[in-house]
Amino acid sequence: MVRYRVRDGIDEADREVEGRISLNVRGVPDTPAAPRVGEERDKTVVLSWTAPNSRGASITSYRLTASPGGLTKTCASTTCTFDGLTNDVTYTFSVAAQNAVGWSQESPASAQARPDAVPEAPARVDFVGFGDGELSWSWPDSVTNGSKIVNYEVQITPSPPSGSAVLTPTSPKVTFTGLANGTSYSIRVRAHNALRDKPSPWTPSTGPQTPAAKPGAPSDVVATRVATDTGGQINVTWDAAAPNGDRITTYRVRVSGGPGAGTYSPDPGTSTSFVFKDALNGTRYTFEVSAVNKAGEGPAASATALTYGLPGKPTITTTDTPPGEGAVRLAWSPAERNGSEVTYEVREGSTVLVTTSDTSVTLRNLAGGTDYTYRVVARNDAGYGAPSESVVARPTTRPGRASGLKIVPTSFGDFARPTAVDLSWDPASDGGGGTVTYSWRLSARGHGPVEGTTTGTTVPGVPIVDWVEFSGTELTLAVTAVTTVKGVQLLGDTEADLTELEWGAAPSVPRTVALSVDPARAQVTATWDPPSSDGGVGVSRYVFCWRVNDVETHCGQTSNTSVTRSFRTIDVQDGRSNAVSFIIRAQNSKGDSDAATAQATVDLSPTPNPAPGG
Incomplete structure (x- = not known):
């Protein structure tokens, strides 16, 4: 747009007018910036770019050029889908804009783009097997119309106790480890190719599978x-x-x-x-x-x-009673073990006498002549078997010792000097040996012995003339009991007893005891005759005592048949009349005789004065 103003020569403002001229200057569009890769699809890439300056003429279209290959695509807007590409080929793209004037320069190349197809999900998932804390699956390779499969994404449910719940194997198989044995797990799988953020759909979840190990030891x-x-x-x-x-x-x-x-x-x-x-x-x-x-x-x-059962029944084969030993020897046949070691009990009634693993036993310290009844019972770990049949045994011992030995004089000579004796004793036990024979022996120092045997307990009238001294002689009687068992002579212990015998008697009383008084000499003399009997052993002495006025005043002894004592010695008192008694006994080793006595009067009264005038 061009504006202009015209004024006349007067040069006044109100004489000024304005005019406008519209001009349209055109050229080819500016070179676009490099296209932006928006999306990579199956054989397709979506690109976009910023519209360049049109240079006075509206842009009517764009042209995309792919490299390599030089394929082109005309697009009406700044976003364009380039199809017909080859998957898994890396492309760059440039763009040119067109207006009524013509085509711009080609833009710089875009970033690389790789058209690709999303792979299909695996057709199925197969269970391969289990292990200790692990499960394995496999599947066929996914079908892909684009880039090759890079890896698979496998998700397990529930999550393992340790480790990831997602694995990305590069081959169509997977093993999850670290799982809990006995827990049921399922997986699902999807495939990844070069389209990293566009994996295949998930497969359906598999049926549950359980990891397991071999059982433990009971x-x-x-x-x-x-x-x-x-x-x-x-x-x-x-x-x-x-x-x-x-x-x-x-x-x-x-x-x-x-x-x-x-x-x-x-x-x-x-x-x-x-x-x-x-x-x-x-x-x-x-x-x-x-x-x-x-x-x-x-x-x-x-x-x-x-295993084992009860033992068998033993059989007693030997019952032996050794003569005089007070013993019984038993022997038996072995019992059937029935799987366990056997021991044996020897019983008397309910009393267990011996326990042994042998098949024989000797029972000792038994009473001779007593019947004993025995049985043998086998025992093992299972218990007791049946007992053997009973046997009866009568052991023997040496005969016992005679007791109560006696030597009794039965015949006498002068002064009761023994000339024969009877022997006796109490019976000894036979120790089971039956009839007891007694072997006896009588002896004294310097005499004998006299010996013999008898089955009784008395031996009468054994002569001992001149054996016994009046002072006493010890006679020894020894008796041994003897039995015979099974031809064996058994001797008991010898019993001996000492008996002292003596003879003689105390003397008889002294005879003709008399007293004579000698006033002139102031003394009294006692005389007597020896006793008529000295007891066979003589008179060893005489013992005497004086009594004066019924008071014992003096005692003594003598071997003579007279004794003289002064008045003073026997305490005869002057000035009075004294009654004097003399008592005497004869004495020997057997004792004292009876007393003999004599009396006399010793008158020591004063002489009366003569009468006056006499």
């Missing part, structure tokens, strides 16, 4: 013998194994060690006990128990046991 495996009389049965129990993600379908019991070995399953298979009824008593079996789930058979735990 715990507390116990093999227990069943207590029956016959044995042969073992019960095996255990605590359930850890399933480790999948239910246990069965247990396996492997039996080894003897007849019936093999692999068994309990009934039902998930039971935690098993009964083995084919065990051979006395054989140790090993039981290995393992659990099975979909992952396979887990480790085994084991226990051992053996």
